[in-house]
Amino acid sequence: MHISRRRFLHSVSLGTAAGVLVPVSLPGVSNVSVLQSVQPKKIGKFIQLNHNENAYGPSSKTLKSIQAAVPMANRYVHHYELAARIARFHGVRPSQVLLGCGSTEIMRMAVQAFLGYGKELVQAAPTFHAPESYAKLIGAKVRLVPLTAEFAHDLDGMSGTGSGAPDLVYICNPNNPTASITPRKNLEDFLGQLPPTTYVLIDEAYHHYAQQSSRYVSFLDQPFNDERVIVMRTFSIVYGLAGLRLGYAIASPATLKRMRPFATLDNVNGMVARAAIAALEDQQAIEECVRRNANDRQEFFNQAVARMLKPIDSHTNFVMMNAHHSAAEVTGHFRRNKILIGQRFPAMDTYIRVSLGTPSEMRAFWRAWDLLPYANMHHH
Numbered sequence: 001m002h003i004s005r006r007r008f009l010h011s012v013s014l015g016t017a018a019g020v021l022v023p024v025s026l027p028g029v030s031n032v033s034v035l036q037s038v039q040p041k042k043i044g045k046f047i048q049l050n051h052n053e054n055a056y057g058p059s060s061k062t063l064k065s066i067q068a069a070v071p072m073a074n075r076y077v078h079h080y081e082l083a084a085r086i087a088r089f090h091g092v093r094p095s096q097v098l099l100g101c102g103s104t105e106i107m108r109m110a111v112q113a114f115l116g117y118g119k120e121l122v123q124a125a126p127t128f129h130a131p132e133s134y135a136k137l138i139g140a141k142v143r144l145v146p147l148t149a150e151f152a153h154d155l156d157g158m159s160g161t162g163s164g165a166p167d168l169v170y171i172c173n174p175n176n177p178t179a180s181i182t183p184r185k186n187l188e189d190f191l192g193q194l195p196p197t198t199y200v201l202i203d204e205a206y207h208h209y210a211q212q213s214s215r216y217v218s219f220l221d222q223p224f225n226d227e228r229v230i231v232m233r234t235f236s237i238v239y240g241l242a243g244l245r246l247g248y249a250i251a252s253p254a255t256l257k258r259m260r261p262f263a264t265l266d267n268v269n270g271m272v273a274r275a276a277i278a279a280l281e282d283q284q285a286i287e288e289c290v291r292r293n294a295n296d297r298q299e300f301f302n303q304a305v306a307r308m309l310k311p312i313d314s315h316t317n318f319v320m321m322n323a324h325h326s327a328a329e330v331t332g333h334f335r336r337n338k339i340l341i342g343q344r345f346p347a348m349d350t351y352i353r354v355s356l357g358t359p360s361e362m363r364a365f366w367r368a369w370d371l372l373p374y375a376n377m378h379h380h
């Protein structure tokens with residue numbers, strides 16, 4: 001996810017301190033020394049539970065493939081092979097795969113391809129912010145539809161209104177920041193009712209953590225075969241590659257043909273082009289991450305329940321929880337205790353979003369929670 005604007009400005013204002021370069025040699029890479037930027041201490045010492053990253057990092061196979069790509073950093077990358085591998089992995093043709101610099105680039109391409117001045121995007125409130133931000137930049141209308149009481153997408157509310165059907169709908173499933181899912185059956189009914197002119201962007205960024213639920217079915221594992229449906233995945237979460245930036249969309253060749261012209265030229269970097277192939281096929285590492293996450297999530301709920309807290313049922317690697325106090329205040333408390341938790345969501349202003357960290361990071365989280373004056377006072 002994105003560095004916050006404030007943090008970005010902060011690191012800029014540190015000037016050269018942020019840009020000091022020291023030679024570092026990577027293990028397993030012979031005769032290569034790379035320059036690594038030294039993070040300012042101020043950022044480094046925070047526990048980061050604010051971006052839904054994979055707390056355990058990339059797998060060792062994935063790391064090795066990154067290291068193997070380092071000496072070729074001077075070369076442009078031909079990513080046909082990566083697209084072909086992703087296609088094979090999902091049982092589709094390479095012409096049905098579109099690569100992006102993160103899935104956020106895919107979102108931008110979709111917005112540019114299917115929206116424009118006067119056209120309309122519909123998305124949930126709250127959900128991932130990127131489509132809304134990109135749509136507003138190009139003068140499109142944005143209609144925000146609150147989630148249902150079960151924190152699913154309100155699909156009736158998202159389909160047409162008196163003013164006609166939307167041009168693009170963004171569905172985040174499971175949803176960030178609520179960690180909740182929208183049942184497959186409802187999504188199919190929704191798609192069945194939409195006019196042929198409405199495109200639907202389905203974001204499966206947290207797919208791997210949701211598979212245990214029978215109400216969740218991926219649109220890649222069980223395709224809907226509809227030209228209007230664009231399914232997105234990212235390498236930023238379960239594969240642990242957020243910093244290398246790679247996402248992809250699977251859709252019909254005709255739909256992707258409309259989006260491709262908006263891609264940045266050579267938008268996939270050489271490290272991730274190699275790493276992604278290793279990560280995609282490292283099934284054991286994925287299972288291990290999902291298993292660890294299930295344990296970490298269970299432990300979070302145990303700790304929450306012990307404090308009379310009731311988080312929203314989570315199908316992801318983060319948890320959304322009503323703190324019954326201003327989220328700004330609670331987030332500030334954690335920041336003072338050197339822990340960063342999710343940014344604020346105006347639609348749910350007493351809720352905090354906590355990305356699951358390692359067990360020791362989570363112990364630090366609960367120690368800081370218990371320092372809140374109202375830590376143990378909730379009875380519901």
Ligand SMILES: Cc1ncc(COP(=O)(O)O)c(C=O)c1O
Nearest residue numbers: 001102103104128176205234236
């Ligand atoms: C819903 C959603 N989609 C996508 C992403 C990842 O974006 P990218 O693939 O650009 O890193 C995130 C990351 O937090 C997210 O929450």
